[in-house]
Amino acid sequence: MNTDDLISRLSQDVPPVSRRAVGWRLGIGMALGGLVSVALVALVLGIRPDLGLAMRGTAFWIKWSYTFSLAVAAVVMVVQLARPDSARLRWAWLLVVPVSLLAILGVAELARTPPGEWLAMWLGHSWMICPWLVLALAMPIFVGLLWSFRRLAPTRLRAAGAAAGLAAGAFAATVYCMHCPEVSAIFVLTWYSLGILLAASLGALLGPRLLRW
Template sequence: MNTDQLIEALASDVAPVSRHAVGRRLVAGIALGAIGTILLIGLWLGFNPQLDVAMRHYSFWVKWGYTLSLGICAVVATTRLARPDSGTLGWLWVMALPVALLTAIGIFEMSRVPSAQWLAMWLGETWSVCSSIVFMLSLPIFGGLLWSFRRLAPTRLRAAGATAGLTAGAWAATLYCLHCPEVSAIFVLTWYTLGISLATLAGAVLGPRLMRW
């Protein structure tokens, strides 16, 4: 049996795979992890008792819009890196757009108050714990993504780990909005982004170790 015959024999009984199989697998992992994150928020932090009021203010939707946009971009990147032919990720520059927009909103908000209030807007009441909480809340989602990757075939493990961490951090930050009382755009830009960055860094470090196949 020559090489071509061997390949043909091995491939003869392989069932076709849906083109959306990778995406569904990743969404399932994110959903499983998100359940854990929501439970953590409910049992550890508690949901914002004024959430219904907060959702009527534009600042809540600014937070959600920022974290959701990062999360969606991260999921797309992770889906690509879950395949052996991961292709280019140069398009990820689009993630700079929500960062730039939130920066503009933050500058606008600060321009409307006296400079003496800028530090309070930047630090809020929870700056010392916000980033670490976002990172902790990302762990269940990252665990769900690791479960997803057990059935996938990434080849760029560090990049895949980084985008998985970015995905986990962004969606954890999105769910954290259900608790967080902060309203300043500059607060979100600084401390939410730091928490998401920590999750991304952890994913980059752990990816080569945990995503081997």
């Protein structure tokens, strides 16, 4: 049997796959992992007692918009890398937009703050644990994405792992906003982003091992 005949026989009676199949699969994985992360915040870390009051201010929504927009941009990359035809990533530049906007806000924040208070603003009260908590909360979401990838066909395994870690870290940081009282733009830009990058780095490290098919 030649190759063309083999391909022809293998392709017979193959049911059509919905265009939304990849998105649904990834969405289910992220939703399941996200529920675990939310439960960890609620039951282990605790939701900040003034969350309702904080949600009336702009600082909370700036922080939340930063992490959520990073998550959305990362998911766009994950969807592309879940397919075997992901030679060229489109829309990856979207990641630069929220980072640049928050950096501008951070510079403006520093400009109207006395220099003697810059260090306290940058470190806040939780800089030593913030990145690690974001990384820990990212793990259930990352596992959910790994489950999703088991039924997909990524070929750029390291890039796919990094994108999955980035998406998991950004969504975890969004969930972490329910607990963290820090509001400084420069704090969020540094320590939240570090936690997200740790998750992306771990994904890049594990991708070739765990996404092979």
